[in-house]
Amino acid sequence: MLEITDLRAGYGGTEVLRGLTLSVGKGEIVAVLGSNGVGKTTLNKVLSGVQPARSGAIRFNGQDIFGASAKTVVSAGLIHVPEGRKIFPNLTILENLELGGYCRPKSARRTNLDKVFSIFPRLKERTTQLAGTMSGGEQQMLAIGRGLMGEPKLLILDEPSLGLSPLLVEEMFTLIRRLSDDGLPIMLVEQNVVQSLELASRAYILENGTVTISGDAAKLKDDPELRRAYLGL
Incomplete structure (x- = not known):
């Protein structure tokens, strides 16, 4: 559904995304994980057509959408539910x-x-x-509901658990599983590593604007390299 290859983007003289490559297939929940400042928000803005990329390739559902406008991206069915609900x-x-x-x-x-x-x-x-x-x-329910009104073919959820109580976080992740079970591919962009890896089929770990670790989510949970890159342990 979504294929990103060697994507580079940034602001002014600062390069934030440094050759990032990842993909999301049909029926998948793919987690994109990383701490603040690694490029998650920039990636979402580029995919949504509100921040230009400098180079690379983006294909969605068989179409080249590199450099496409936000309206074109939404019309194609790539829907972004932003961080902070908006x-x-x-x-x-x-x-x-x-x-x-x-x-x-x-x-x-x-x-x-x-x-x-x-x-x-x-x-x-x-x-x-x-x-x-x-x-x-x-408000998070409303933000996701608003996204669903756009008839998504793939849904990007940006930090859906941010600011929620533990009970509501559980409810939110249950909802994401339900949407996936109904056939909706989801790119889950999160800092909540443990629950995201339990939910996702595959995961990418971002560090300094590029993918440092990727693979099967169940295997990544116990990867010592993940603990080093993400937790500093």
């Missing part, structure tokens, strides 16, 4: 969801809303509530 606090839950489907036909809106409400019944109960008055966990 909901519109002064709009209602329903209005936030409807904005998620701006690239899709209006005729599909009701079907997509029904799908989101079946996954998040709490959102259906409060469609007229202002999004900014929701709890952090509810």
Whole structure:
């Protein structure tokens, strides 16, 4: 579904992504792990079409999307749920969801809303509530629901567990498993190493803008090199 080859990007004279290569296949949950400052956010911005890359290749679902606009990327079905949720606090839950489907036909809106409400019944109960008055966990549900309104063929989830209580983190990872079981490929960009590796089929560990370790997630859990690169042990 997604193939990234030798990707380089940065800001001004600073190179952040330094020849990064990774892929996500159909039906997979692929974890992209790393601490702050290793290039995860830059990678997501480049894939979403809001930050230009300097070189490399990006193919999504058989199409070359290197240098494509954000609208083109979204229209192709590559949907990014950003870190920190980035909901519109002064709009209602329903209005936030409807904005998620701006690239899709209006005729599909009701079907997509029904799908989101079946996954998040709490959102259906409060469609007229202002999004900014929701709890952090509810806002994360709304952000993912808004992403689903875009009819994703692949969903990028950027730090979905950030700022949530342990109980809500468990709930969030259960939801991600459910979405995957329904056939949606997911690129999970996280700092939560343990639970991400338990959930994912494969994983990439980023360090200094490139992949330092990759492979089967179950095997990586016990890899001493992972403990060194990520935990400094």
